[in-house]
Amino acid sequence: MPLSPLAPRRTRTPRPPVAGHPAQLVGDTPVLWVDEPFAPPGRGFHAKLEGANPGGLKDRPALHMVREARRRGDLAPGAPVIESSSGTLGLALAGLAYGHPVTVVTDPGLEPPVARLLTALGARVVRVTAPHPEGGWQEARRTRVAELLARTPGAYCPDQYRNPDNAAAYRPLAAELIAQLGRVDVLVAAVGTGGHSAGISAALRETCPGLTLIGVDAVGSAIFGQPAGPRLMRGLGSSIHPDNVDYAAFSEVHWVGPAEAVRACRCLARRYGVSGGWSVGAVALVAGWAARTHPAGTRIAAVFPDGPHRYLHTVYDDDWCRDHGLLGSAPPTEPDDIAEPDARVVTRWTRCARVRDPLARALAKAGAR
Structure with a gap:
């Protein structure tokens, strides 16, 4: 049965009345x-x-992965962040919040409105043009990420697929x-x-x-x-x-x-x-x-x-x-x-x-x- 709407439970970490960040x-x-x-x-x-x-949903891990990488020293202040994504906005938000230029590597399936939103949030959008013969679009995106990392000194990849x-x-x-x-x-x-x-x-x-x-x-x-x-x-x-x-x-x-x-x-x-x-x-x-x-x-x-x-x-x-x-x-x-x-x-x-x-x-x- 649903919980009574007359006695809602509060979360332990409510949003502040006015967000400062x-x-x-x-x-x-x-x-x-x-x-x-x-x-x-x-x-x-x-x-x-x-x-x-x-x-x-992806706002949560994007912010957390960037924060933790900064805390460990894996991500230097202002350094680029490069990641593969189907088009969620979380990493662009994290880059905006913590001052990192973000490159999102995606594929032709990315919806045009999402591409425009990513750009509006300051992210660079890079599309792969052909799927990997074994790993499909995701592996093609990951391959392009590796190429971009190799030629971008100091860049960091959260690697959401393998990052604890x-x-x-x-x-x-x-x-x-x-x-x-x-x-x-x-x-x-x-x-x-x-x-x-x-x-x-x-x-x-x-x-x-x-x-x-x-x-x-x-x-x-x-x-x-x-x-x-x-x-x-x-x-x-x-x-x-x-x-x-x-x-x-x-x-x-x-x-x-x-x-x-x-x-x-x-x-x-x-x-x-x-x-x-x-x-x-x-x-x-x-x-x-x-x-x-x-x-x-x-x-x-x-x-x-x-x-x-x-x-x-x-x-x-x-x-x-x-x-x-x-x-x-x-x-x-x-x-x-x-x-x-x-x-x-x-x-x-x-x-x-x-x-x-x-x-x-x-x-x-x-x-x-």
Whole structure:
């Protein structure tokens, strides 16, 4: 059941009434109760609205990684920061906040409004033009980052895919959830770099040791053992295997397709006036399923990473969605099930209750030969 709106819990680190620094605009985000049409009345989930941050969820790790790099001396005052990104604004905000020129290496999928916002925040945007033959766009971006670092003296790369500061940045978010909800029994989180699912779940388990973590991935993503393939959905999924993914922390994983995410995003917008992008739709779909299938009284938290604005020309554009075959057919109301993450290639919402590190499995097979 939702918490009483008459007695809201405060977070332990509220935003100041007047921010004196851009970093103080991040955190202390609200929680929204969501049930119908995703779950029956009273059997819903609590959505953590990270779109209330200036640039969304990634503001938290971007600020934390830059702060920690400065503290350790890895990043000198005023030195350039270069990173691969699908287009989130967090690193540009961190550069603005701490006085570092930022270069964001992205790909042709970056939405034009986001490119303009990045430029407005002072970031330089560099696009790769062709995917890597094995690692797709993400590996192509990482290769370009390495090239830029080699010819930019003093430049620093946070390397969000492998930097433990990425996961550590989410401890305050976990503290906010405990302060807001009292406890969390199930956490539903999208997985891209692996940072927020690992960081939030690890911190929550210090208070809620029985926490169940449900991962949400994209069809076509390689993170959990599926073959990498083309993906319309940005912000979750990966063609590479980020070191920050804590495979042992997950109880299960769901892959969600773009048509399913679009419908969920639009349902959220019509019913609650709050929505977001691909990750938000996918997470809402899976969190609603968790609310329907777990016992009554289970307290479910779902992380909504962003708001809808960067997706107005994709998720919320009827012509774009029709061109990509995302409208017209009724999406599934329940996931398919597979016994092993690589049992078959999934093309729609699918669930697997067994999670393992696909790289560890590949190494074990190679060693047995």
